[in-house]
Amino acid sequence: MSDRRLELIREKVTAGERLSFDDGLALEASTDLFALGEMATMVRRRKNGDLAYYNVNTHINPTNVCVYKCDFCAFRADLNDERAYVMSDDEIRRRATEAAGRGATELHIVGGLHHKLPFSWYVDVVRWVKQAAPQIHVKAWTAVEVEWFCKISKKPTREVLQDLIEAGLGSIPGGGAEIFHPEVREEICGAKASTETWLNVHRTAHQLGLHSNATMLYGHIDKPKHRIDHMIRLRELQDETGGFQTFIPLAFHPDNSRMSEIPKPSGVMDLKTMAISRLMLDNFPHIKAYWVMLGLKTAQVALAFGADDLDGTVVHEKIYHEAGAETPQEMSVADIQRLILEAGYQPVERDTLYHRVERSGSDWSVHERITTGSLPVLAS
Numbered sequence: 065m066s067d068r069r070l071e072l073i074r075e076k077v078t079a080g081e082r083l084s085f086d087d088g089l090a091l092e093a094s095t096d097l098f099a100l101g102e103m104a105t106m107v108r109r110r111k112n113g114d115l116a117y118y119n120v121n122t123h124i125n126p127t128n129v130c131v132y133k134c135d136f137c138a139f140r141a142d143l144n145d146e147r148a149y150v151m152s153d154d155e156i157r158r159r160a161t162e163a164a165g166r167g168a169t170e171l172h173i174v175g176g177l178h179h180k181l182p183f184s185w186y187v188d189v190v191r192w193v194k195q196a197a198p199q200i201h202v203k204a205w206t207a208v209e210v211e212w213f214c215k216i217s218k219k220p221t222r223e224v225l226q227d228l229i230e231a232g233l234g235s236i237p238g239g240g241a242e243i244f245h246p247e248v249r250e251e252i253c254g255a256k257a258s259t260e261t262w263l264n265v266h267r268t269a270h271q272l273g274l275h276s277n278a279t280m281l282y283g284h285i286d287k288p289k290h291r292i293d294h295m296i297r298l299r300e301l302q303d304e305t306g307g308f309q310t311f312i313p314l315a316f317h318p319d320n321s322r323m324s325e326i327p328k329p330s331g332v333m334d335l336k337t338m339a340i341s342r343l344m345l346d347n348f349p350h351i352k353a354y355w356v357m358l359g360l361k362t363a364q365v366a367l368a369f370g371a372d373d374l375d376g377t378v379v380h381e382k383i384y385h386e387a388g389a390e391t392p393q394e395m396s397v398a399d400i401q402r403l404i405l406e407a408g409y410q411p412v413e414r415d416t417l418y419h420r421v422e423r424s425g426s427d428w429s430v431h432e433r434i435t436t437g438s439l440p441v442l443a444s
């Protein structure tokens with residue numbers, strides 16, 4: 065890309081103007097990593113000052129049995145597979161109690177779409193964890209799962225979400241988005257929820273007062289135009305609802321998947337994708353560097369490329385570890401804080417909805433909301 069083109073983009077970013085699809089492609093074509101990082105940092109500082117967030121959370125993946133066979137997934141199992149499992153209600157409750165004992169503020173619950181389990185089981189999972197740990201925020205079930213619930217329950221999206229909210233659902237995680245462009249989606253996960261369905265589940269969730277996140281799985285067969293298209297579709301929905309909190313670019317991990325011949329995305333691609341996400345998604349308050357996928361070192365450096373959130377202490381993560389992630393299962397709060405401080409930012413513990421968390425011994429309490437969103441806060 066010519067210096068002049070990058071200069072024009074820099075002028076737009078400085079003026080707070082929205083970048084176009086072509087600007088996105090120009091950024092993708094640039095190899096001036098420092099310029100991308102500098103522009104992304106300008107936006108990141110404008111939105112989040114010198115704060116960088118983390119949370120204390122636990123993942124529960126209640127089953128790995130899945131009707132779909134997405135090419136990138138190393139986690140799923142067939143019904144009769146020897147790796148197949150379904151956690152019992154006791155196990156699920158125990159996980160929630162354990163998480164509460166460790167001071168977690170969030171349970172992140174996602175899994176497979178089991179051939180035989182009814183919708184009521186997925187509602188019960190939310191109910192069980194809320195009974196075991198009422199103070200914990202439950203971020204559960206991706207839009208792909210919600211669509212599956214509609215199929216098996218024969219209920220519309222709104223009703224499915226209302227049932228889950230009634231059981232204690234607090235927000236929706238960003239998984240299942242993969243790449244929206246049909247050239248890629250049909251190739252890697254053509255059977256599961258379509259782009260329109262994914263977006264519509266989030267639209268409906270936002271209308272019901274739930275916040276949600278969005279992801280993008282990159283570094284496989286995707287091209288620059290697919291990634292920019294993905295971001296623009298999210299930006300358009302965010303203009304409409306304001307319900308997204310955080311965008312999480314997910315680096316593809318090929319091991320044990322049906323795309324195992326594809327090399328992992330490079331460090332340059334990870335950092336460029338982070339910076340471009342920050343620049344294109346001008347209406348998303350947060351960009352997350354998910355350390356479990358990126359590795360600790362890249363996640364820390366990503367704080368200089370537009371990221372303002374490192375996600376959590378994360379215990380019991382299975383989806384990426386099955387796909388070859390070599391990161392530990394857990395990071396201590398002291399480690400996360402050190403990574404953030406070393407990168408020149410102020411660590412802030414947040415809850416799922418970006419309230420500041422304060423701790424005293426094993427007790428915690430939430431304080432003011434750190435960032436604004438246009439959604440009404442649900443009555444608890």
Ligand code: V47
Pocket residue numbers: 136137138236237238239240241242277278279280281312314315316317318319321354357375383384387
């Ligand atoms: O949708 C699956 C991805 C996602 C692989 O909302 C893989 O805060 C890389 O969405 N290599 C689920 N990625 C996880 C997810 C998530 C993670 C952290 C935080 C949040 C949030 C959401 O994991 C799937 C898919 O895109 N995935 N397999 C793989 N082999």
